[in-house]
Amino acid sequence: MLGAKDFGIDLGTNYIRIYMPGSAIITEPNIVLYHSGTQAIAAIGSRAEKLLSLDSEKYMQLFIKENGVLDYTTAKDTLAFIVRHYQPLSFLLHPDLLMAIPHGSSVIERKAIRDLCIQAGFNEKGLYFIDELLAAAIGAGQPVLDPVGSMVINIGGGNTQAGVFSLGGLVCSGSLHKGGRALSRQIMEYVRKQYGIMIDISTAERAKMRIGSLLPQDMEIDQVTLNGRNMQTGMPDAAVVTTEEMREAINPVVTEIVDCIYQVLEQTPPDLASDLIENGVLATGGAVQMHGLIELIEERTHLKINLAKHTSDAVIRGVQKVMQDPSAWNGVYSDLLQ
Numbered sequence: 001m002l003g004a005k006d007f008g009i010d011l012g013t014n015y016i017r018i019y020m021p022g023s024a025i026i027t028e029p030n031i032v033l034y035h036s037g038t039q040a041i042a043a044i045g046s047r048a049e050k051l052l053s054l055d056s057e058k059y060m061q062l063f064i065k066e067n068g069v070l071d072y073t074t075a076k077d078t079l080a081f082i083v084r085h086y087q088p089l090s091f092l093l094h095p096d097l098l099m100a101i102p103h104g105s106s107v108i109e110r111k112a113i114r115d116l117c118i119q120a121g122f123n124e125k126g127l128y129f130i131d132e133l134l135a136a137a138i139g140a141g142q143p144v145l146d147p148v149g150s151m152v153i154n155i156g157g158g159n160t161q162a163g164v165f166s167l168g169g170l171v172c173s174g175s176l177h178k179g180g181r182a183l184s185r186q187i188m189e190y191v192r193k194q195y196g197i198m199i200d201i202s203t204a205e206r207a208k209m210r211i212g213s214l215l216p217q218d219m220e221i222d223q224v225t226l227n228g229r230n231m232q233t234g235m236p237d238a239a240v241v242t243t244e245e246m247r248e249a250i251n252p253v254v255t256e257i258v259d260c261i262y263q264v265l266e267q268t269p270p271d272l273a274s275d276l277i278e279n280g281v282l283a284t285g286g287a288v289q290m291h292g293l294i295e296l297i298e299e300r301t302h303l304k305i306n307l308a309k310h311t312s313d314a315v316i317r318g319v320q321k322v323m324q325d326p327s328a329w330n331g332v333y334s335d336l337l338q
């Protein structure tokens with residue numbers, strides 16, 4: 001029977017999520033550290049975060065995904081690290097893998113991902129892929145196999161994806177290599193231009209979550225102090241930035257995200273569109289929690305947007321469901337896995 005027995009993995013821009021049957025889902029911050037000297041991988045996840053804070057000179061941080069695009073070498077090293085360090089049965093040399101892959105990946109990209117998984121040590125014959133958006137839909141409980149139209153959106157750290165499913169197939173979809181991290185980059189860029197201060201991405205992310213809002217005048221606290229480095233003097237410095245300023249800074253990217261979703265609706269056949277009007281759209285991915293984003297999408301699309309119960313974990317939960325009961329997902333499974 002089809003099915004990966006050992007590992008389910010979602011390599012996200014912000015988080016690495018791992019499912020192994022019999023264990024709870026593991027969520028690690030997507031931090032991959034190499035030894036500066038030997039260039040060998042030193043640690044991933046929260047342990048890497050800790051090492052970096054103790055001795056940043058000794059290590060070099062690389063990213064699996066930048067602007068939503070996979071870096072193949074870093075991804076391969078990370079997967080090899082997972083094979084060596086996360087397997088409860090470490091004698092299993094070549095474990096099976098069900099991996100969520102970016103929505104809209106081309107055949108060539110899929111082939112490259114397959115090759116890197118094999119090089120990382122996974123079992124060539126037990127290697128399966130599932131489209132991230134489909135996994136998010138399954139994980140969030142959308143009735144993708146039913147003869148109705150159901151729409152899911154997934155806005156993560158580096159990607160926005162939207163699609164309409166019916167009878168286990170994808171009817172239409174769209175994607176953009178921008179998500180929550182692009183919003184934080186807009187804030188960094190704004191502070192650099194407006195105040196001449198460089199802040200790092202995690203400072204921008206924290207500020208965005210704390211006082212960021214796309215709706216006017218609805219935050220109790222509406223300004224925040226951002227610590228960084230003055231670009232002229234090189235000295236530590238800080239800028240006080242308001243919710244209003246942040247909204248202006250991130251608005252162009254928000255518009256791109258909302259447009260991407262709208263364009264999928266434009267392609268939706270009328271009979272399925274009526275199902276969406278009736279049942280609404282399910283929103284997954286961490287960045288859908290951005291204050292006011294759901295309201296903006298509703299305003300633009302005139303559809304009810306329902307937040308999934310486990311927004312951030314939807315993809316890996318979908319992977320988990322498929323691994324737990326592969327025969328139930330046979331229809332979509334054979335289509336999307338190769």
Ligand SMILES: Nc1ncnc2c1ncn2[C@@H]1O[C@H](COP(=O)(O)OP(=O)(O)OP(=O)(O)O)[C@@H](O)[C@H]1O
Nearest residue numbers: 012013014015156157158159180181285286287290
């Ligand atoms: N409360 C919040 N307000 C605003 N943004 C949030 C909030 N919580 C999480 N986010 C954003 O969600 C993003 C992470 O989402 P998620 O965990 O779905 O990403 P990912 O799966 O790692 O990335 P991707 O699938 O795009 O490669 C980050 O950009 C983070 O800033």
Ligand SMILES: [Mg+2]
Nearest residue numbers: 012013156315
């Ligand atoms: Mg994701």
